[in-house]
Amino acid sequence: MTESATLFNRLALIGTGLIGSSIARAARAQGVAREIVATARSAATRRRVAELGLADQVVENNAAAVEGADLVIVCVPVGACGAVAAEIGPHLARGAIVSDVGSVKSAVVRDMAPHVPAGVHFVPAHPVAGTENSGPDAGFAALFVGRWCILTPPEGADPAAVERLAAFWRALGANVETMPAAHHDLVLAITSHLPHLIAYTIVGTADEFAEVTRSEVLKFSAGGFRDFTRIAASDPTMWRDVFLANKDAVLEMLGTFNEDLAQLARAIRRGDGDALFAHFARTRAIRRGIVEIGQDSPAPDFGRPHPDLPLAPLPRPYAASDDD
Numbered sequence: 109m110t111e112s113a114t115l116f117n118r119l120a121l122i123g124t125g126l127i128g129s130s131i132a133r134a135a136r137a138q139g140v141a142r143e144i145v146a147t148a149r150s151a152a153t154r155r156r157v158a159e160l161g162l163a164d165q166v167v168e169n170n171a172a173a174v175e176g177a178d179l180v181i182v183c184v185p186v187g188a189c190g191a192v193a194a195e196i197g198p199h200l201a202r203g204a205i206v207s208d209v210g211s212v213k214s215a216v217v218r219d220m221a222p223h224v225p226a227g228v229h230f231v232p233a234h235p236v237a238g239t240e241n242s243g244p245d246a247g248f249a250a251l252f253v254g255r256w257c258i259l260t261p262p263e264g265a266d267p268a269a270v271e272r273l274a275a276f277w278r279a280l281g282a283n284v285e286t287m288p289a290a291h292h293d294l295v296l297a298i299t300s301h302l303p304h305l306i307a308y309t310i311v312g313t314a315d316e317f318a319e320v321t322r323s324e325v326l327k328f329s330a331g332g333f334r335d336f337t338r339i340a341a342s343d344p345t346m347w348r349d350v351f352l353a354n355k356d357a358v359l360e361m362l363g364t365f366n367e368d369l370a371q372l373a374r375a376i377r378r379g380d381g382d383a384l385f386a387h388f389a390r391t392r393a394i395r396r397g398i399v400e401i402g403q404d405s406p407a408p409d410f411g412r413p414h415p416d417l418p419l420a421p422l423p424r425p426y427a428a429s430d431d432d
């Protein structure tokens with residue numbers, strides 16, 4: 109059987125926002141599930157999911173969604189995973205795989221595992237892919253292509269179930285890696301959670317900085333600020349939950365970050381250009397490494413289109429004259 113052949117009979121998606129709807133689109137495009145059942149918390153989202161034709165069935169509640177499903181993926185904010193697990197637990201089919209997509213893993217395992225009955229395989233996952241947008245309209249089938257999906261199976265998890273879920277994610281275009289939940293949380297604290305915290309901070313600071321008017325901040329944002337604003341536009345509910353759920357790892361990374369920031373501040377204060385140059389040269393090499401392994405485009409300025417130079421005549425003093 110090739111990896112893109114049907115892997116599951118019935119895929120149930122609990123939560124159909126950016127990630128859930130992207131899974132629905134990609135799973136359908138790849139034919140990895142015979143049937144897709146989806147649900148969401150609000151009637152408005154469920155209606156939209158039905159309008160977009162993202163699932164074969166859109167049902168009203170979580171318990172109904174998981175009936176007869178052999179793969180259940182919980183795609184709700186991290187802080188809601190425990191309550192959802194409590195609701196679906198008694199309705200899960202024997203032999204089914206239950207997974208999630210939460211950006212934090214230890215807290216999700218702690219909250220969901222007690223509700224997963226014996227005979228059901230619990231294999232938490234985190235697709236490291238996303239955008240700053242939310243909701244079912246924001247999703248797209250190619251979201252996971254070339255991105256990593258990290259599986260954090262608890263000790264004693266059935267290897268066949270883990271491999272079946274890995275095959276599912278590979279069929280959606282992702283690369284799959286497996287690691288313990290606590291290690292995932294440490295890695296993501298530095299690669300994702302701390303950058304988000306810094307972006308939320310700097311955009312907030314600029315907003316409060318009275319000497320520079322708000323219109324100037326917006327006007328001259330291409331100086332670097334706008335790249336932070338994209339991250340700082342990420343969903344407030346999701347990120348509130350991420351920081352509360354990954355508190356220890358984030359605080360540990362933040363401590364190291366504060367020390368490094370103090371060192372750079374000291375170099376600036378002392379006029380230590382060599383220290384600044386050495387630091388910036390090191391970070392530039394990290395960026396090159398990310399491009400080299402295909403995790404970002406080599407196009408300058410994140411590939412933003414730049415308008416052509418207008419073909420207007422040069423002002424008089426610079427224009428060629430008969431005397432030149």
Ligand code: NAP
Binds near residue numbers: 128147153185188235
């Ligand atoms: P989203 O677009 O906001 O969608 C969230 C979905 O969960 C919606 O269907 C929403 O229903 C439902 N929901 C919200 N609060 C709920 C609650 N308290 N109980 C039950 N359902 C609830 O969010 P998302 O970006 O897809 O994120 C979903 C999960 O993916 C999160 O755990 C996040 O950590 C993880 N993740 C996100 C990204 C990213 O970049 N966004 C990347 C990787 C992983 P309604 O629409 O009806 O409110």
